[in-house]
Amino acid sequence: MSETLKREAAARAIELVEPGMRLGLGTGSTARHFVALLGDRVRQGLHVVGVPTSEETRAQAEAEGIRLTTLDETPRLDLTVDGADELDDRLRLIKGGGGALLREKIVAAASARMVVIADASKRVAGLGRFPLPVEVVPFGLAATQAAVEKIAAHFGSQGAVTLRRAGAVPFVTDGGHYILDIAFGVIHEPETLATALNAVPGVMEHGLFIGMCSTAFLATEGGVVVIENSAG
Template identity: 65%
Template sequence: MTADDLKKQAAARALELVQPGMRLGLGTGSTAKHFVDLLGERVAAGLDVICVATSEATQAQALSLAIPMSTLDETPELDLTVDGADELDSALRLIKGGGAALLREKIVAAASRRMVVIADDGKLVGKLGRFPLPIEVVPFGLEVTRRAVAKAIAEAGAAGELTLRKRPDGEVLVTDGGHYILDAHLGTIDHPEALAQALNIVPGVVEHGLFIGLAAMAILAGAGGLTILGAAE
């Protein structure tokens, strides 16, 4: 069974949580894409939902499947958000942002009564940090912000290289919000809460990929089946 098959399994299980009339947040990334595809099939069969996307890519995918879409301005309270994760630990702390959508993903998750993570079980780690931590920053004063971010990381007890994320063509990647991303290659994050707080107060940092206290449940698919972390309902 391939990793893609596992992602489809997790997405299918998450779809069971969707009830008619729900207001849904739709995540971004390869696993979330499967969820949106499956949701589109349910909508075509008559399921009544209204959805908010976490990225322009997800918005385009959902519209192509005729899924009814809204915005957070029109629908500021959501019942459920289903999204992937680049990494998670047993306490449901996440690293997200590999797809460069972390800002909108966190805004949507925070507007939701419940966030459910779907992933293959290879994303579960004993300690966060193996996946580079994305930090979304404004382009103005980039070097000043980079230095302040490095200092905040050190003060939180972590260390590692900061790299400016670029597109495959070598140009600087620009997020949907018009920002840049610094990826912090830390290896391990011993104190995620302390690091999150330190990054929150750096001028120039728009958002970071540490999602703490947002996910209520994770559905992880592996060769042995599905594993559920957190509250099943």
């Protein structure tokens, strides 16, 4: 999918931004286009404030001249715009391919509305083709991974649970955690799986975003497709 089409999806999301809004700024290749377009509008006089979901997004937003805040200073946001690694027609998501899932979920949960921008390849009939990220604390990693593997097997995982690496060392998130990636293949019961993973000591968060996204703008060769979550 070309960067031009991703930018078209981001442009649709920019139309939702109003003066004075408190915005959650997502992470990833498509979200970068949104932040760039927002920077254009800020330089034209738009007054907004943003909470970045990663240090990467923070650096881009600062370079664009976007005024930033924190959830401690601004605990309620009007709108979060972010990408997704997968989404189904009920707007259930898998996120975390870039390693920012914990901050992304905290920011999304603090927002009155979450909008996803993505290319059409991210739309799936059922979640699970993209490995499910699970963010874990380094302490007790072997025990936590064993518990996650047991849950994955119970829910029919077709592949392994692997520690994400950055070369020869574990990948470390902005929060100082590790990520386990579960190669499910197909996730038949995302809601129940989410509950099971949440109950594991050592699991900080997982990449299932359920009941959080209200609208998705998907870039296709024929234009931007809009999916609305009728439930919320």
